[in-house]
Amino acid sequence: MPERIYNFSPGPATLPLSVLKEAASDIVNFNDKGIGLIELSHRSKEFMAVADETESLIRELLDVPDNYKVLFLQGGASSQFFMIPMNLLGSGKKATYLNTGVWSKKAIKEAENFGDITVAYSSADVSFNKVPQDSEYSVAPDSEYLYLVSNNTIYGTQFSKFPEKGAMLVCDMSSDILSRPLDISKFGIIFAGAQKNMGPAGVTVVIVRDDLLDKVAETVPTMLKYSTHAEKGSMFNTPPTFAIYCVGRVMRWLKNQGGVLSIQKRNEEKAALIYEVLDSGEFYHGHAEKSSRSMMNIAFNLPTPELEAAFIKEAAAIGFDGLKGHRSIGGCRASIYNAFPREGVEKLVQFMNKFSAENS
Numbered sequence: 001m002p003e004r005i006y007n008f009s010p011g012p013a014t015l016p017l018s019v020l021k022e023a024a025s026d027i028v029n030f031n032d033k034g035i036g037l038i039e040l041s042h043r044s045k046e047f048m049a050v051a052d053e054t055e056s057l058i059r060e061l062l063d064v065p066d067n068y069k070v071l072f073l074q075g076g077a078s079s080q081f082f083m084i085p086m087n088l089l090g091s092g093k094k095a096t097y098l099n100t101g102v103w104s105k106k107a108i109k110e111a112e113n114f115g116d117i118t119v120a121y122s123s124a125d126v127s128f129n130k131v132p133q134d135s136e137y138s139v140a141p142d143s144e145y146l147y148l149v150s151n152n153t154i155y156g157t158q159f160s161k162f163p164e165k166g167a168m169l170v171c172d173m174s175s176d177i178l179s180r181p182l183d184i185s186k187f188g189i190i191f192a193g194a195q196k197n198m199g200p201a202g203v204t205v206v207i208v209r210d211d212l213l214d215k216v217a218e219t220v221p222t223m224l225k226y227s228t229h230a231e232k233g234s235m236f237n238t239p240p241t242f243a244i245y246c247v248g249r250v251m252r253w254l255k256n257q258g259g260v261l262s263i264q265k266r267n268e269e270k271a272a273l274i275y276e277v278l279d280s281g282e283f284y285h286g287h288a289e290k291s292s293r294s295m296m297n298i299a300f301n302l303p304t305p306e307l308e309a310a311f312i313k314e315a316a317a318i319g320f321d322g323l324k325g326h327r328s329i330g331g332c333r334a335s336i337y338n339a340f341p342r343e344g345v346e347k348l349v350q351f352m353n354k355f356s357a358e359n360s
C-alpha cells in the first residue's frame with residue numbers, strides 16, 4: 001500500500017485511518033459472525049445495534065434534546081432542498097432564505113416550488129465572500145422558518161454565530177456539523193450529508209423537531225415525508241447500512257478525541273495556522289472576509305492563475321491532494337475537516353511559505 005498522502009478534498013474527505021481499517025475488516029467479517037457488514041440484513045440484531053449506537057452517539061455528541069428525531073436518509077443533502085419546503089410549506093406559506101452561495105441558491109430554487117420565499121440577504125455581488133450579521137437583514141414575522149447554510153464549502157465562509165432573529169432556524173450543516181457545539185433548540189431542522197465530517201457519501205443525517213412532523217400535507221409522497229422515517233426509526237425502507245456504520249465509527253472516534261468542544265479547539269488552531277500565512281504578506285489572498293472565515297474550508301488565491309496552477313502541481317508532487325478551488329471561483333482551497341490531521345496543516349503551511357518565497 002502506498003503511504004497515505006494529505007487529502008484536502010472538500011468531500012468526500014479525509015476520514016480517521018483507524019475507522020477505514022476497522023471498516024475494511026468488518027466488510028469481510030462483522031463481529032466474527034462469518035458474514036460481512038454489508039451483507040447483513042438491516043433488520044438483523046447486529047445491524048440494529050449499529051444503527052442504535054450511531055444515533056445515540058450523535059445525540060450525545062451534539063446534545064440533541066429528546067423532542068428531536070435523528071434520521072438517516074438518502075438522496076444526498078440536495079434532496080433536503082425540496083424535502084424541507086415540501087414538509088413545512090404549502091400554498092400561501094412563507095419562508096425566508098439567506099443566499100450565501102451555490103448551496104443556498106439551489107435550496108432557494110427548490111423551495112420556490114412549494115411556498116412564498118423571500119431572499120432576505122445575498123452576498124452574490126461580492127462573490128459570496130461573506131455571511132451576514134443579524135443587522136443586515138430582516139425576517140418577516142409570518143415566516144415559517146429562516147434558512148441558512150452554516151458553512152459555505154466553496155467560498156470558505158461560515159457563520160461564527162447563528163442568527164438571533166426570533167425565527168426557527170433550518171440549517172444546512174453539511175460541511176461543519178459536529179465541528180463545534182450547538183444549541184439545537186434554536187433549530188427546527190438541521191441536515192448534513194455525511195461525506196465531510198461524518199463518514200462516506202450515501203447517508204444524510206437529519207435532525208428534526210417532533211412538532212414539525214405533523215405539518216406535512218397528505219399528498220406528499222410517503223418516502224418524502226419526515227414522519228414516515230421518524231415513525232419507522234429510519235427503517236421504512238432499506239437504509240444505507242454501510243454509511244450508517246461508518247458514521248457510527250466516526251462518532252466513536254470523535255468521542256475518543258474528547259467530543260465537539262475539543263475538536264472545535266483543534267479546528268480553530270488548524271485554521272489559524274493557514275490564515276496566519278494568508279495574512280502575513282501580499283502573495284496569498286484569502287477569499288473570505290475576515291469576520292466570515294471558515295474553520296473547515298479555506299479558499300485563497302495566488303497573484304496569477306499560472307502561479308495557482310504551479311502551486312497545485314508542486315503540492316501534488318509532494319503528496320497534497322485536492323487543493324484546487326471549486327470551478328465556480330477558481331484559485332485554491334484547503335478543506336480541513338475534523339479528521340484532517342494537524343500535521344498535514346503544518347506541512348501545508350511550510351510548503352506555502354516556501355512557495356511564496358521562491359515565487360514572489
Ligand SMILES: Cc1ncc(COP(=O)(O)O)c(C=O)c1O
Pocket residue numbers: 011075076077078079103149151152153154172173174175193
Ligand atoms: C454545504 C453543502 N450543502 C449541500 C451539498 C450537497 O450535498 P450532496 O452532494 O450530498 O447532495 C454540499 C456538497 O458539497 C455542501 O457543501
